[in-house]
Amino acid sequence: MSPPRTLGTRIWARDPSRTILVEPSAGSDREEARWGLEPASGDQTEGPVEGSDDLAPRFTGTILGVRQWLVPPSLDELKPLGSLKLNLPSWEIDGSATRARCMKVVNKLHEIPGKNCECGLRAYHPWLMPPWYFWSGDKAANGNRYLTGVVEAWGRIELYPEGFRAAFARPVALVLPPAFSADSTARIALGDLCDHADAELLDPDQGVPPDGRPLQPRGAAAEQRLTRTVLDDWFERNRSSTDQKVLEPLSPPEM
Numbered sequence: 001m002s003p004p005r006t007l008g009t010r011i012w013a014r015d016p017s018r019t020i021l022v023e024p025s026a027g028s029d030r031e032e033a034r035w036g037l038e039p040a041s042g043d044q045t046e047g048p049v050e051g052s053d054d055l056a057p058r059f060t061g062t063i064l065g066v067r068q069w070l071v072p073p074s075l076d077e078l079k080p081l082g083s084l085k086l087n088l089p090s091w092e093i094d095g096s097a098t099r100a101r102c103m104k105v106v107n108k109l110h111e112i113p114g115k116n117c118e119c120g121l122r123a124y125h126p127w128l129m130p131p132w133y134f135w136s137g138d139k140a141a142n143g144n145r146y147l148t149g150v151v152e153a154w155g156r157i158e159l160y161p162e163g164f165r166a167a168f169a170r171p172v173a174l175v176l177p178p179a180f181s182a183d184s185t186a187r188i189a190l191g192d193l194c195d196h197a198d199a200e201l202l203d204p205d206q207g208v209p210p211d212g213r214p215l216q217p218r219g220a221a222a223e224q225r226l227t228r229t230v231l232d233d234w235f236e237r238n239r240s241s242t243d244q245k246v247l248e249p250l251s252p253p254e255m
């Protein structure tokens with residue numbers, strides 16, 4: 001069994017990856033979803049070369065992934081993991097797509113995400129969500145917390161056994177951290193964020209009245225289990241045929 005990896009480390013980017021191109025379906029009503037795949041940068045005159053987009057498999061639709069963000073106590077921002085160290089830009093939360101940028105290259109010297117770079121919007125495949133990932137505990141500085149959610153992604157995508165790095169993505173569902181369950185201010189703030197972002201709010205205590213929710217923070221194991229359960233439920237309801245088609249060629253990773 002391979003050691004745990006985080007989406008914020010460089011280890012991940014060193015794994016071999018496979019490039020696919022995912023173009024939103026023509027009927028998509030989102031402006032950003034129509035951002036097509038950009039032509040390869042650099043000299044286009046030499047025809048297809050190995051590793052170029054011309055040879056990458058193309059699919060229509062979007063793919064789904066699971067990831068975490070850092071959120072401030074106000075829950076009104078989705079900061080990428082690693083942003084405290086690297087000053088990365090926050091994700092868009094107005095329903096539009098976030099577009100990946102590369103911090104390493106100026107003037108776009110490579111496609112984004114780069115094959116051998118660390119750029120791109122990262123997420124785990126839904127079937128590979130590691131349990132340790134689902135803890136919203138106060139692991140970050142300045143009162144920031146971790147928020148887990150589902151993204152849909154498209155554009156140029158580097159696929160790994162564990163997940164992907166994508167050119168475009170947007171959050172489609174955000175989990176109310178079980179630790180915030182009894183905190184009505186947090187519930188309302190996340191509800192506002194979800195409204196703005198056109199994302200679904202997933203409440204692990206859905207159906208439980210406010211006065212029936214646990215006042216004490218839950219342990220990490222309980223948080224992880226609850227978060228996993230609401231995500232599994234969401235994927236039961238939302239798994240699209242496009243996803244299957246896009247990911248079919250991937251063989252399951254050896255665990």
Ligand SMILES: [Zn+2]
Nearest residue numbers: 102114117119
């Ligand atoms: Zn890059």
